[in-house]
Amino acid sequence: MTVLAVLAVLAALSFASVFVVPVILAILLALVFSGPCRWLRRRGIPQPVSAAAIVLSLLSGVAFFAAALAIPVAGWIEDAPRMAQEVEWKLRNLSGMAAAVVEAEEQITKAAATAAAADEGNGPLEVVVEERGPLTEVALGAPLIVAQTVFVLILTFFILASGSLFHERLVSVMPNFSDKRRAISIAYDVEREVSRYLLHITLINAGLGIAVGIALGALGMPNPLAFGLLAFVMNFVPFVGALVGLVLSFAVALVNLPSLFDAFVVAGVYFTLTSIEGQVVTPWLVGRKLRLNTVVILIAVAFWAWLWSIMGMIMAVPLLVTMSVLCKHIDALKPLGEFLAGPGPDRA
Template sequence: MTQTQHGSTDAAADHVEQRRALTDWAIIVIALLAVLTAFALARQFLVPVMMAFLLSLVFSPLCRWLRRRRIPEAVSAAVIVAALVAGLIAAITSLAVPVAGWIDDAPQYMWEIEQKLQSWSGVAEAVSDADKEIKEATEAASGDGEAMEVVVQESGPMSTIALEAPVVAAQTVLVLILLYFVLASGNLFYERLVRVMPTFSDKRRALSIVYDVEREVSRYLLSITLINVGLGAAVVIAFTLLGMPNPFLFGLLAFGLNYVPFIGALAGTALVFSVALVSQETAWAAAVSALTYWGLTAVEGQVVTPMIVGRRLRLNTVVIVISIAFWAWLWSFMGMLMAVPLLVTFRVFCKHVPQLSKIEEFLSGPDPMEGDEKEQAK
């Protein structure tokens, strides 16, 4: 065979290999789109299921610890679920009355906020001018000098909450029921996982992944929960001293929003500023309350969390923000709450699969020790 024939054969082989690679990537993209579509369509089912399994990762080590002390999993699972129900009822009871009052008085609050901001900008003047222009336009359109009556019918916040409440309640019940059965089953899931794996190495890798995911996610969620409790307590104390209304409510708000990194702190600061504009005497006093909230969350995010969580949870900050935005787009607020635990789970999975080691490295954040070594090298 001549050299020309060898070259044409190699070129044909390269062309076939390129087409095969393109086909593989096309299949992967189609599969990802199909999965995303399924996740979006099955949102009302998948959200409580995912939440139940994430909670089971947190409480499974506790159930095993109690089992070693001769307490059956069914009993420990019932106690854990009962404690969650009691905490949920207490939170709803604490939030229901003030939140309902805020919603009912929302128009009055908006007017007061407008008046407080008048010293900072021309918002109130612009709104007043726009209102006059609308009135003049309607009088001119009526032709006889009488203003036309414009009626806008739309659903208010309370009606929206009333419509969504049954769905949220059903999802919450599903989470609690599924959590109980997962915890009460003990190691049944792990045993079935080992049994379906074909080889011993696959069994060992599967167990390693499952236990590593459980350990990392449970440590992260437990650590963040303790940190959020401390942040909520600090907010309660600070707002009590600043004279903010319902300081316990804001502490509870800080506790919940802080499960969403970065975005939760910004949303909480904006909400505190809006409420403080109504409850405080001046806009500057409202700014002090908002800055206090932001300062506490900044100390938590930049000092406390790195010290407690440590190097075990090294995640790329950009990836965290993208993950939160993606899951918020897909599953709304519940997706934002589960974004970081799901990212931790995926990172642990990539760490145990050699083919995905580069993705695990990309998801990981900078190692403080590497920075110290570079400084010493300089």
């Protein structure tokens, strides 16, 4: 029964992802900004006013990112086939074996085309239906993305504007005083750990984005601002985000810069900056307070990516932090918390 219940929950989460993902994202944003809202309320600013200011700031940030990335990303998507061909031709010079393989592939293709031409009069007429291009797919998905973004912002506003209503309802449903105190402790601990993690990661990613933009601009890359913004956004996804940014920067450099060496320099600089961030800066600022198993983080990113695609990868670590906090407070989950924990000062 337990296995069936887990499978049913996973199926429901996957089927209702269009609704569930924005709700969870709004809750995470509310956890991040609930502390500043309470701080402003203690200084005489009403909760709805501070909530509206925060949501408007988020809306301005989303609009800035969309405006800054729309033209470069659309150009990359439109030129993806041409970029792939140029990358293929330039990479042929790396190995004579690769050139031989390509030549053999071309000969096989010509032989197949000759055989097909010989049988052209005997075979049925073939009808080719062109598939929709990537820009068409993006345009078709844009209304849903806009609607989900608006829903996230509206829900975040109402959660923040409600103030301590959630905590009051949580206390009222608990049967005794010890359960009430534990529930409040868990709620505030989750809020503190998730907000601390997201705040630190946002600041670290902002610094990485600035460094990437400046470095790639100095190397002559086109649209260095777009690469800086992409590095900022993609670095919210552990491991995978840095790899995607590295591959994309190498491909664009290979197409737009004069030589293959220049492309490798760009990729090397990007790799160096992300390595410094991942191996030095983030462990120093975040790892001292948040200790999670690296293997568990990678599994969580892969699992939520499989379930919810890109947004799942972005929310994987905050959800893992939430689970880790729950494991600290609930006795039945403490063995799972030991499994989630990474190496610490007391772990050899």
